[in-house]
Amino acid sequence: METHSFNFLFKESIYPMAIVDHEMRFLNHSKLWLQDLGIKDSNIIGKTFYDVFPNTPEEIKIIHQHCLRHTVKQSKIQTITQSDGSQKWVDWQIKGWKEESKKLSGLLIVAEDITLKKRKEELLLNIQRVAKIGGWEFDFVANKAYLSDITKEIHELPLDYEMDLEKGLEFYKEGEHRDKITRVVNEAVTHHMPWDIETILITAKGNERWVRSIGECEVVDNKCIRIYGTFQDIDQKKRIELHNQEISERLTIATTDAANIGIWEYNIFNRKVTWDDNLYRIYGVTRDKFEETIDAWEAIIHPDDKIHCHNEIELAIVNNKKCTIEFRIIWPNGELRYIRSEFTISRYQNGVPSRLIGATWDITEAKTAEQNLKELLEVTSEQNDSLMNFAHIVSHNLRSHSSNLSMLTGFLTQEEDENEKSSLVKMLNDASISLNETVTHLSEVVHVKTNSEEKMKKTNLLKAIIAVEKNIRALLNEKEAVCNISVDASINIQAVPAYLDSILLNLFTNSIKYSSPKRKPIIDIKAEVKDDVVLFTFADNGLGINLEKHGKKLFGMYKTFHKNKDSKGIGLFITKNQIEAMNGKIEVESTEDVGTSFKLTFKKTIENEHHKKNEKDREHLYYR
Amino acid sequence: MKKIESTCIIDDDPIFIYGTKRIMKEMDFCDDILVFNNGQDAIDGLMDITAQGKKLPSVIFLDLNMPIMDGWEFLEDFVKIPNHNREKVTVYIISSSVDPRDVERVKDYDVVNNYILKPITPQDLQNVLAEVA
Known part of the structure; x- marks a missing residue:
């Protein structure tokens, strides 16, 4: 029973194992023996080991004899080429046995298939080689250093080089790099801190090389007895990274400091916008005040430019073109700024537009300069x-x-x-x-010409008209002239009062001087406010003038067009000069024998109006 | 030296007219002097002469700066007068202007013979006589 049960267990063992006698003849074996070693012959009992494995190398035969003779255990790894040509790694574990009583002896052989383990090991080595990762350690107790082959390769050291800690540190580039590694190693030894740093190494052949060093320490009784870690050649990667960093820095300097260009991105699907810091500065808003949506952006744009911007963007998406838009924005403090933005459309592979990417800058100064130049x-x-x-x-x-x-x-x-x-x-x-x-x-x-704007002051237009009319009342009465004055009492203009008086007086006397003998003179005076100017009209029903013939010379000096003793051709010339000195304009419309109408433009006095306008703008934005 | 039959002065300055007439008399420049105070009056007057079938004056002294119709405008209208002896009329621009643009512009008008700078002198009139008579 006992023998039978042992035999059964042997057959079913989880190891591929066999027992041979002193002549290497098989006495017994497990099922896995045949299976794992790929033995086709199902009945090997009584056959010798060398019959079954004819390619057994000589050194293993020697081990067999040695174990038989001394009843000891030895092991040896052998690569076996299988019938399909693939390689198999077998770890032979051989133990001699002797049964004195029965005068029997032989070997117990276990053949462990370590192919998988071997493959993994090779793979790991390969990975290390490809990733250029090496290992290392310094043992403070034995005062010994160990470097893996790859670590030595990275140092460009011969494989038999003997390293110690001091020598190891000397490979780092003098200055910040050596200081850095020395500092982290000290930290590790004294405070048991791990490290992960990137530094420059000078190899044994004198080449500079970026490496990443990761280190940890083994602590026993609160004392660091060993430091160990990995060592990686990151030279190529690091140099690319540094190069990119340099380009990126250069770009940042160019856009931020020099050109003040803001970069933005608009995601068409979720209607989100992303701005860089510069753009926030350009738009005069802070990150916490901006919702980062296209609607929030549109709210900043001047109301008159919103539709234009919207259309241009839509058009650019349809036409798939690089696009430039110019528009005005209103800063939170009410200040008006001119903005230019250039952008392109980014699309998915199927052609559907996904994002707009653009650069934006403030062109207010250029615009103002252009305006000033004009x-x-x-x-x-x-x-x-x-x-x-x-x-x-x-x-x-x-x-x-x-x-x-x-x-x-x-x-x-x-x-x-x-x-x-x-x-x-x-x-x-x-x-x-x-x-x-x-x-x-x-x-x-x-x-x-020489008395410039500084004498300009707020002047009530209606009061000025009435004062002049009063002065020449006698002349008007003599001609039975009718004056219809339709000017709002609230209109104030920026004017040099003496000029305004002279202009009005000249217009009145001209109308009387060149009135038609056929009818009583009628003078119509009107004024209306438009934006920041006042449009003033002074019309009569007098002789009129042929503008086709005389239009160009009307405001010239010493030009007269009527047979009139009083004509000197100086009045309108001075009137024009005075109006222009006040930043105004004068134009004329006339039909012969019907009448003449002078259209004057004055600058409106701005006063507190400016304040109100800003408030209105803000309100507008708020309710959007 | 021959004498000119009829001369015309077109100018709005009474002092100039007085002076010119006086010099003309002194040197016996012509028999008859016509005076107009501006271009329009001159055109009207010359048209009248044409309508009566008379000859136009053979010399016209024309001022540039005048009210109503200046010298340039007069020239535009004058060349349109349908008179058989119009082409024999010699026009002298007589102006106080030393503006080079005015002097330059005179060259555009074939009908104008010369530009005389005010004040007019007996020598100027001698030259005219030499050219015309």
């Missing part, structure tokens, strides 16, 4: 015109008087007739009066 150009060209005009006046009008004077004095010196002489003196007197008048006009013109 204004400056206008002023310059106007001044140039006046200068030409002035030169003409000097060359013509002054000369005409001086030539008369010289001619008359010439006659006077030759004249002997007393009557003729006194007549010449009278003419000489007239000529000098005319010269004086012309000089007065010129100085008036120059005066207007």
Whole structure:
């Protein structure tokens, strides 16, 4: 029973094992023996080991003999090429046995298949080689260092190199890198802190190489007896990383510090927007005040530009084009800023648009500069015109008087007739009066040009009109003129009061001077406010003027168009100059024998209106 | 030296007219002097002469700066007057303007013979006589 049961257990053993006698003949074996070793012959009992394994190497045969003779245990790993050509790793464990009583002896052999284990080991080694990860340790008790082959390779050291801790630290680049590794090793030894750092190593061949060192310590009785860890060559990766970092930093400097460009992204599906810090600065809002949605963005845009922006974005998505938009925004403090944004559309592989990515910058300064330049150009060209005009006046009008004077004095010196002489003196007197008048006009013109805006002040338009009308009441009454004044008493304009009076007086006297003899003069005066200007109309039913013929010269100096003794051609010239000196404009419409209508533009006084407007804008945004 | 039959002065400055007339008389420049105070009056007057079938004055002294119709405008209208001897009329611009733009512009008008700078002198009129008569 006992023998039978033992035999059964042997057969069913979880190990592939066999028993042979002193002549290596099989006495018994487990089922796994045949199965694991791939033995086709199912009846090997009585056959020798070498019959079954004819390729048994000599060294294993020696082990067999040794174990038989000394009844000891030995093991040996052998690679076996199987019938299908694949390799199998077998760990032979051989033990000699002897039964003195029966004078029997033999071997117990266990053949462990370690193929899987071997493969894993190889794989691990491979991984280490590919990832360039090596191992290392320093044993403080034995004062010994161990470096794996890969660690040595990373150091470019010969494989038989003997390392110690001090030598190990010297491989790190002098300065910050060596200081860093020394510090973390000290920390590990004294405070048992693990580390994970990236530093530069100088290899045995003098090459610089980025490495990642991970270390831990083994502590016994609160004392560090060993430090160990891994060592990885990250040179390539690190250099790419550093390069990218450099590019990214450069980009940041370029966009943030130099150009002040903000970057944004808009996700079309969830309508979310993402801004960088710069963009928050550009839009004048803080992160906690911004909802990060497209609607929140649109709320910042000037009401008049919203539709334009919306349409441009839609259009860009449809046309799949790079797009530039310019629009105005209103900062939370009410300030108006000009913005330019360029963006492209990013799509999924199936072509469906997914995101907009853009860059935005503030162009307020450029816009303002452009505006200023335009204004400056206008002023310059106007001044140039006046200068030409002035030169003409000097060359013509002054000369005409001086030539008369010289001619008359010439006659006077030759004249002997007393009557003729006194007549010449009278003419000489007239000529000098005319010269004086012309000089007065010129100085008036120059005066207007040089007296700039600083004398401008808030002036009530209606009051000014009524005051002038009162002054020339006698003249108006004489001609039985009717004045219809329709000007709101609340309208205030920025004006030099003396200029305004002179302009109004000139318009009134012109209307009377050039009234039609066929009808009683009617003067219609109106004013309306439009944005920040006041449009002022002064219309009469007088003679009118042929603008096609005389339009260009109407506001010129010494231009007259009517046979009228009072015409000097200076009034409208000065009027125009005075209006322009107050940043205003004058235009004229006229039909001959129907009447003339002068349209003047003045700057409205802004006062507290500005404040109100901002409040209104804010309200508007708030209720959106 | 020959004498000119009829001369026309178009100018709004009474002193100039007085002076010119006086010099003309002194040197016996012409028989007859026509005076107009602006371009429009001159056109009207010359049209009248044409309507009566008379000859136009052979020399016109034309000022540039005048009210209602200036010298340039007069020239535009003058060349349209349908008179058989219009082409024999010599026009002299006579102006106080030393503005080079005015002097330059005169060259655009074939009908204009020369530009005389005020004040007019006996020598100027001598030259005219030499050219025309």
